[in-house]
Amino acid sequence: MIHSRLESGKERELSTPVYMNSGFGFEDADEMEKAFRGEKPHHVYGRWANPNTDEFVQKMCLLEGAESGFATATGMAAVFASIAGLLRSGDHMLVSASIFGTTQVLVNDWLPRFGISHSYFTAAEIDRLADFVQPNTRMIYVETPSNPGLEIFDLQLLGDFARRNQLILNVDNCFATPVLQKPLQFGAHIVTHSATKFIDGQGRVLGGIVLGDAAPMQQVIAFLKTTGATMSPMTAWILSKSLETLELRMERHCSNALAVAEFLSHHSAVEFVNYPGLPAHSGYEINQRQMKNGGALVTFGVKGGKENAVQVLNRLKMIAIAANLGDACTIATHPATSTHCKLSADEMKKAGISDNLIRLSIGLEHAADMIDDLSQALRF
Numbered sequence: 001m002i003h004s005r006l007e008s009g010k011e012r013e014l015s016t017p018v019y020m021n022s023g024f025g026f027e028d029a030d031e032m033e034k035a036f037r038g039e040k041p042h043h044v045y046g047r048w049a050n051p052n053t054d055e056f057v058q059k060m061c062l063l064e065g066a067e068s069g070f071a072t073a074t075g076m077a078a079v080f081a082s083i084a085g086l087l088r089s090g091d092h093m094l095v096s097a098s099i100f101g102t103t104q105v106l107v108n109d110w111l112p113r114f115g116i117s118h119s120y121f122t123a124a125e126i127d128r129l130a131d132f133v134q135p136n137t138r139m140i141y142v143e144t145p146s147n148p149g150l151e152i153f154d155l156q157l158l159g160d161f162a163r164r165n166q167l168i169l170n171v172d173n174c175f176a177t178p179v180l181q182k183p184l185q186f187g188a189h190i191v192t193h194s195a196t197k198f199i200d201g202q203g204r205v206l207g208g209i210v211l212g213d214a215a216p217m218q219q220v221i222a223f224l225k226t227t228g229a230t231m232s233p234m235t236a237w238i239l240s241k242s243l244e245t246l247e248l249r250m251e252r253h254c255s256n257a258l259a260v261a262e263f264l265s266h267h268s269a270v271e272f273v274n275y276p277g278l279p280a281h282s283g284y285e286i287n288q289r290q291m292k293n294g295g296a297l298v299t300f301g302v303k304g305g306k307e308n309a310v311q312v313l314n315r316l317k318m319i320a321i322a323a324n325l326g327d328a329c330t331i332a333t334h335p336a337t338s339t340h341c342k343l344s345a346d347e348m349k350k351a352g353i354s355d356n357l358i359r360l361s362i363g364l365e366h367a368a369d370m371i372d373d374l375s376q377a378l379r380f
């Protein structure tokens with residue numbers, strides 16, 4: 001990640017410069033024609049690609065083991081393009097029930113307007129996935145670990161199922177990052193990321209990326225070049241630099257998360273703890289096979305319902321209250337009243353969201369400081 005960068009120029013600069021331009025010039029009309037026909041590699045226009053987005057995509061392809069990729073303006077642009085670029089009106093998709101709230105709104109409210117229907121399945125229903133397949137099913141879409149339920153979906157099982165049924169397996173790998181989990185190795189065809197989260201890791205920019213096998217990516221890239229949700233050169237430069245430290249940061253995020261999860265699981269004011277790195281988690285065995293460790297998110301339920309959960313949030317001193325995750329600072333969220341507030345009661349239940357649930361995005365501070373803050377907030 002440090003050395004797989006664009007070649008340096010005559011200044012021998014140690015970081016790739018930012019190419020803050022929208023257009024690119026040509027030697028002559030013939031060169032321009034060849035570039036537009038794709039017969040000569042040459043940047044054409046910033047909506048298509050730019051040296052900084054190229055570098056970021058190249059690094060992400062290396063990390064995920066992908067053949068091709070396209071950097072997008074946000075994570076949601078990546079999620080939308082990974083579906084809309086590959087499906088058409090009349091198609092049906094299987095979607096894991098526990099997904100990011102905005103993705104659920106996309107699936108429920110917007111995709112049906114373009115004739116794309118869906119069926120949700122839970123991790124407990126994965127062994128009878130065949131019952132959900134319809135003649136027009138084309139794609140399986142999953143998040144693992146899921147936001148915020150931290151449900152684990154067996155990627156090997158899904159990869160084999162997708163191959164047997166000629167379905168596209170599309171995985172949102174935002175929570176794990178390619179440092180912890182590489183879905184393409186298990187048979188996924190497409191991987192998406194909100195680069196806004198751990199890939200940036202410092203809460204500075206919005207970004208996303210779609211990666212995958214060359215054939216489906218050709219369509220996704222054509223869709224994105226046309227619809228225009230492209231990443232800016234400045235954002236690509238920041239994210240490319242962030243990748244230099246992603247592995248180190250994830251190690252610290254995850255060791256902190258395990259320490260916090262262990263602390264919470266022994267606390268008398270805590271009803272339950274959800275962390276895929278604890279043997280008590282229902283997806284622990286599967287997670288051991290597909291992810292390096294339990295990740296950087298921990299959720300827990302406060303005894304006494306919503307009232308006490310809100311009190312815990314209001315008492316926090318160091319830990320921030322926000323909707324974001326994957327930042328250097330630890331963040332607490334109440335999904336039922338924020339990130340997932342648009343879901344119905346039934347959808348919330350299926351997504352593993354209760355009124356007393358707090359989601360922690362574990363940061364890079366000392367674990368002892370997080371535990372001190374949680375200790376004082378959990379005094380009842």
Ligand SMILES: Cc1ncc(COP(=O)(O)O)c(C=O)c1O
Nearest residue numbers: 074075076100147174194196207
């Ligand atoms: C799992 C997951 N996927 C996608 C997104 C969307 O990313 P963005 O906010 O960058 O559009 C988020 C945002 O929280 C997320 O948590």
